[in-house]
Amino acid sequence: MKGNEKLINVLNDLLADELTAISQYMVHSEMCNNWGYNKLHEAIEKQAIDEMHHAEWLIQRILFLEGTPIVNKLKEMKIGKSVPDFIYNDQAAEQDAIKAYNKGIALAREVGDESTAELLTKILKMEEDHVDWAETQRAQIEQMGLEGYLSNQV
Template sequence: MKGDQKLIDCLNARLAEELAAINQYFVHAEMCENWNYERLGDVIEKRAITEMRHAEKLIERILFLEGRPIVSNLSEIRIGDQVPKMHDHDHWAEEGAIKGYNQAIRLATELGDNDTKVLLESILKEETEHIDWIEAQMDQINQIGVQNYLAQQIYE
């Protein structure tokens, strides 16, 4: 099915965000594991895998619309050198993704592409869950202090 080029371009922009998020989150997960914050590293790694699934779904949809998935473009990647900065950078990435998915949903709706809209809404729901979790972590750091927060991230 030949899709609208504006929508294909928009999906490729979301793909660039997902591919960047995968890289950012995997680096953050590995850094946490290197610092022995295994609990936090495990959660961030699972988020990276979820972003991989998002990228896969976007690629499938772009191909269905007879577009060409562009996997060589990445959005900006921000690596934090401390856990609070990691959460800040991951929050920034999720904010951008949520804004982009809302824009893509509006475009799919305008174009009457309900299947793409439903796909984008399902991804948006997961991105919203991601940002909610990150905000909860940031709140915990503010409430109990970074040292107490980090102590909870170590498996014993």
């Protein structure tokens, strides 16, 4: 089924965001693992896996719309040097993704592609969960102090 070219371009841009997020999350996850923060390692790794699913779904949709998935273009990664940096950088990336998904949903509906709008809405909800997780972590750091928070991550 031939899809709308502008929408396919948006899907490829979202794919670049997801592929970038996977890499950023994996680096943050492995840094936590290296430092012995096992709980945080697992939580961030799970988010990377979520992003892998998003990328897979976007690729499937682009192919269905007879587009070409562009998988060799990443955006700038923001690798933190500390756990609070990770959480802040990842939250900021997720907030940008939420804006991009909302725009993509609006475009999909504008061009009459409700199936793409549904897919993007599904991913959007998962991105919102990632922001919620980051907000919770930041609140815990503020309430417990960084040392207390990190001791709970071992």
